Amino acid sequence: MRGTNSDKITLAHGGGGAKTERLIREVFQNYLKDPVLSEMDDGALVEDGLVLSTDSFVVNPLFFPGGDIGRLAVSGTINDIAVMGARPLYLTLGFILEEGLSLDVLERVVKSISATAEEAGVRIVAGDTKVVERGKGDGIYINSSGLGRLEISPPPRRERIKPGDLVIINGPVGLHGMAILLSRGELGLEAEIKSDVAPLWGLIKEVLSPEIKFMRDPTRGGLAAVLNETVEGMEFGVRLWEENIPLTEEVEGICEVLGFDPLQLPNEGKVLVFVERERAEEVLEKMRTHPLGRASAIIGEATEEYPGKAVLKTRAGTHRIIEPPMGELLPRIC
């Protein structure tokens, strides 16, 4: 990117890992210098406790076990707002449709959007539709943007994390990524794994309290990407305990066979909650009473031992650095 015009966008720039982050820093943040944008949070906390968020969805295929692009678009933006500690209120939807798309397919997606919005109690208040020529799109792309209102003070922010804080996740990791990979038939395996795609505000609002230091939904790039972003430049690091990380047998088995790291697999219905150590059990219990948190577990801690690093303590007792995903492991996953 540095001065050479021949550099091109690659699929890795959209993978949610190191190349995505570099693109954001070197192009977008370089020219769009807003202090809120520079936070690189999932949502933007602007005046009066209002939170804005935007996300575009280009998932392939449009329908997959456990969900579809419509449910994904609604859930994704709801979750980005919710992890800021804000109640998602209003969504807008921007559709880019490819010429030749079946109206039947569009209807199914819009019905799914409607059902997911109703489930989450958000209103869809504005929309836009564009059509591009055949071969200039891929059926349906959806942008969802949203507005929420902060419901907790102080708001969760990574700067509030202190060594000793514990990390909770609301269930098994890697389901969305694995569901998409399997549904594309590229793995040469047959297994039915359902995406975890779901709107999380209902769960998050149950635990919102000043003791919640920080939350993020580990989507593109999985836990590996989100944890590295969380600790970057900080005086603390994060240690996960491998034995505590919830995994389904199916995801674990496929990861072992094919050499995937479940920490790099995207999730669309998971939230990482950083909470004061003393309150962690209480928060965990609350999360377990919610349908989307039954398998919640304390999976790690913030620690002074590895400032700026995310580290995994393996079942064998060794430690390894959790690297952010580098390449295009999973294009078009969301």
Add this chain to the structure above:
Amino acid sequence: MRGTNSDKITLAHGGGGAKTERLIREVFQNYLKDPVLSEMDDGALVEDGLVLSTDSFVVNPLFFPGGDIGRLAVSGTINDIAVMGARPLYLTLGFILEEGLSLDVLERVVKSISATAEEAGVRIVAGDTKVVERGKGDGIYINSSGLGRLEISPPPRRERIKPGDLVIINGPVGLHGMAILLSRGELGLEAEIKSDVAPLWGLIKEVLSPEIKFMRDPTRGGLAAVLNETVEGMEFGVRLWEENIPLTEEVEGICEVLGFDPLQLPNEGKVLVFVERERAEEVLEKMRTHPLGRASAIIGEATEEYPGKAVLKTRAGTHRIIEPPMGELLPRIC
């Protein structure tokens, strides 16, 4: 669309005319029944005077005389908020990049976004980037969504229009549409016409007052589409006076040669202002003092004579119905 699965999306569904409106009504509004969404305004007025808007931009080519997709994306959403009577405050941007895009091109677009946002005094507070495979996009698509705050009470609404109100436009029509057509080289003509793409809040805020009944920016589908949407189902109609409609010589000439209707050509820096007849001259004078309103003109009136219709009184003194554009006259214009 009625029950047959074989119906497909066509370019006309994105043209901003009758097929777009039918798609919105029969698919989107059919399943997403929100009272604010049903207003079909450019922006959504939600609680506390907050206005949300969203728009995706798929213009081809990315750069054209007078602007580029970045300036278009920022201006488009600013204008949609501004015509609601609201000050645009914050924008979010969602990029869908095609694999192989030159980073140089992306940088130029982002610089243009930055300059336009600064010109308009809005902040870009959140962003998202996705990458799709080569042949599944067209360089860059951008969604811009935004939040504004209502600055006038009562807000402009088409229900407030009364027969006798006058219609002002801030300059010559059709520049954006014609600039795009020429830059594609499809017309077999050589002429340099610059798009009028510009953020209009600076102009609009000068005239905001309770006497402003309604405003719209005549983008896709031009004045023809917007006026038909304005009068639909109303007890009034609109009559435009052809001799008063500002047109540049170049646009008029090309329209005559090629048989285009300038009223159907898109604009990206124009606003139609419906104002109380008694205050129209005053508003006109104010608009003319602004750089984006020098060529403002009173071009028509709301009238009881043609309820629910938009009518043109021609230079010859005859009247003709202004039909909404039907087909894909201008795909990928914004």
